[in-house]
Amino acid sequence: MAPFDSVTARLILLLAETGSIGRAAEREGIASSAVSRRVSDLEARLGVVLFDRSAQGVRLTSAGEAYAEGCRAVLRAIADLDAVMADYGTGQRGALRLACTSSALTGRLPELLARYADRHPGIRIDIQEMGAARALLALEEGRADLAIVSDHYDFTRFEIKAFEDERVWVLAPPDHPLAPRLDPRTPIAFAELVDHPLVGIHHTGSLDRLLADAAREGNKTLSETLRVESFPALVRMVEAGFGIGFLRSTSLHLLAGTDLVCAPVADPWAQRQLLVARRKSSPLSAAMKSFLALCSDTYAPSI
Structure with missing residues (x-):
């Protein structure tokens, strides 16, 4: 068997993470055909199928899962050896x-x-x-x-x-119905906020999951008007009137120069x-x- 190829191993793990040859190739800055060829050559050499391929993308087979876990172990060992040296x-x-x-x-x-x-x-x-x-x-x-x-x-x-330490804060435009209740010195309960339309952030991100879990605990469903992928974009969309938004205290500097009002969320789960x-x-x-x-x-x- 040929020596372990760390480049191909990283591609295998990237494919497992993204589920897409195109996205993996883009992340690595190489052609999709080169990624596909490396995987095909490896499968031929090992005599096993590592990925199920479909129009929706690629997914590890049981053999692929075992190979991927082995790749992780070897790459961890290489990284650990570098640290020791x-x-x-x-x-x-x-x-x-x-x-x-x-x-x-x-x-x-x-x-x-x-x-x-x-x-x-x-x-x-x-x-x-x-x-x-x-x-x-x-x-x-x-x-x-x-x-x-x-x-x-x-x-x-x-x-x-x-x-x-960081805390979850709510923000809103000054003409929003919640605005009179929002004061940086006075925490506000999530129950007073959850029914208002909001601008969502980072699907499956930690703040998104935190808010969804809190709503679920209160038998509520968050009402998102739209979703963005960055905190500066969230601030701009709240400014534009698409709804309230939530930020961590480490991002409150983004409110500088805006007329948005804000307050810390009072619930214990909001202190992170x-x-x-x-x-x-x-x-x-x-x-x-x-x-x-x-x-x-x-x-x-x-x-």
Whole structure:
């Protein structure tokens, strides 16, 4: 059997994640035909079918699931070996690979990274901005050393530490019926908000899931007028009068220059945290140790 091919292995995992040869090719910056040929050559060499193909896309077969899990294990081992080798150096050089949500990048993380870069000029910082689910997958597959994500996920396979406190806020135009009730100094119950039309954000994202779960607990259904994929777009659509919106406190700076009114949501579920996560089995490189120490030293819990 030919030696393990890490490029093809990453393509297999990308296909499993996206379910599409076209999207996988676009993410990797290669031709769809090249992706298809690599998979076909691998299937011929292994003598198994790894993917069921249809007009809707591709899906792992049972053999494909087993191969994909093996790929994850090997790629994790390669990433771990790189981390171990980095510690044999002086500790002044290396890399820190972070998978972060947009909420993390609009909070205290940029200033923290600037301080880290100043203290460790030889450490290359690689930031991948993505949704929380994809960030944790990148961590699981060894494509990131640490992930900074919201707390609304299953972390049983990860070691986690608090990174930043954040709260869910509601925003509305000044002429909205809710506007007189919205005051930054006075939390408002979600029950007073849930029946109003709203602008949705990030389908299957952590904030979307959090709001949907809260509505379901109250036997309610969220009434979305439309859905956007970024917080700046959400602010603009709320400004335009499409409904109320919800933001995390780390994104409230986006309201600067607008006449929108806002208030924190009072319910306990609305007080959340951003967490920094790592795989329990991954070795701690010098770069990771120093970054985690800085996170702990500068974290100030909300009272």
